[in-house]
Amino acid sequence: MHYLLLVLALAVVSADPVEWLQDMTVEVGDTLQHEAVTYTFRFRNLTDAPLEVENVRVGCGCTATEWADTPVAPGAEGSINITYDATNAGFYRKYVKVYFRGHKGGHKLWLEGFVESAE
Numbered sequence: 001m002h003y004l005l006l007v008l009a010l011a012v013v014s015a016d017p018v019e020w021l022q023d024m025t026v027e028v029g030d031t032l033q034h035e036a037v038t039y040t041f042r043f044r045n046l047t048d049a050p051l052e053v054e055n056v057r058v059g060c061g062c063t064a065t066e067w068a069d070t071p072v073a074p075g076a077e078g079s080i081n082i083t084y085d086a087t088n089a090g091f092y093r094k095y096v097k098v099y100f101r102g103h104k105g106g107h108k109l110w111l112e113g114f115v116e117s118a119e
Helices: 002-012
Strands: 018-020 025-032 037-045 053-058 063-067 077-084 090-100 107-116
Touching: 018 107, 025 037, 037 107, 053 063, 053 077, 063 090, 077 090, 077 107
Parallel strands: 025 107
Antiparallel strands: 018 037, 037 077, 053 090, 063 077, 090 107
């Protein structure tokens, strides 16, 4: 009985639709206060069908996102730009959560760095 439950549980788990082409946490280094920091996260579609970014949710109002509305072909690469508005001096660690159409769960991507005071 336990074996059957294990097999069923493994069958329910779906494979990741993408391979991220860099770490999901990226250290972007030092920047000056009031200068925006942008990083491009790249991914590869691992499915056998076109894949669309359905939504990207930001963790706070200090981050913004941009991505293409066109589907990414199987095996092709897509990208998501994350911009952090470096208003406050000090260390930051900000995330966004990426959702792909037709796939459950999100992928959390992190930007971290240090903002030096402009004064």
